[in-house]
Amino acid sequence: MNAYPESPSSEALLEQARRGVPDAFWSLIHPHERMVNAVAIGIMRDTERAHDVVQDTWIRAFSTIGNLRDGTRVGSWLASMARHVASEHIRRNERQARHAQQAPMAHVVSVPNLLIHEQELQQLNRHLEQLPESYRVILSMKYMANLSCRDIAEALGIGIEAAKSRLFEARRTLRIRMTAETESVTSPAAQRILP
Secondary structure (H helix, E strand, O other): OOOOOOOOOHHHHHHHHHOOOHHHHHHHHHHHHHHHHHHHHHHHOOHHHHHHHHHHHHHHHHHHHHHOOOHHHHHHHHHHHHHHHHHHHHHHHHHHHHHOOOOOOOOOOOOOOOOOOHHHHHHHHHHHHHOOHHHHHHHHHHHOOOOOHHHHHHHHOOOHHHHHHHHHHHHHHHHHHHHHHOOOOOOHHHHHHOO
16 A cells, blocks of 8 residues: 555646646646746746746736646646747747846856856856857756656647757857857856756
8 A cells, every 4th residue: 555645647737727726736837837938037037037038928828727628738838938938028028128237137047066256257147148049948948957857848839859959059059159259268057057
């Protein structure tokens, strides 16, 4: 006999969440919280604005949970929703952003056990801001949320090999941009951060 009761399956949680049980909803989406944060930061490039996107994503997810048909696809559903909500935020704030000075992107890449000098962090943030959104998102998912390639693939609704390829291309593009700045001398930040 099992000493611990089995946790409800994602399908059972989804069914309860559809009936309006808040605990079931939070249990269903909680495992995907870091991924949603990473997607929001990767797109918004600002932690405060990303926080607003995450909150709006949770509200929208709660109000549209009835549209989700497969409890095993929660991660990709939430990632898609976060990307859509972020795009709406960008469109809505586009006019204001032109007039306001953009704040530098906060710590987008978390690198455990490495000390990055302020100048190197500024260089890294400047180059991250210039990357295409798809590269910023995948780098954020990998380094901020510490997601595996399998989790990234599921969240983005792509195959594992495609996720690995995108991650490789994002790292390579970032390294090229960072090292081009110093011409023949490789940037210390690029050497330490990017494999």
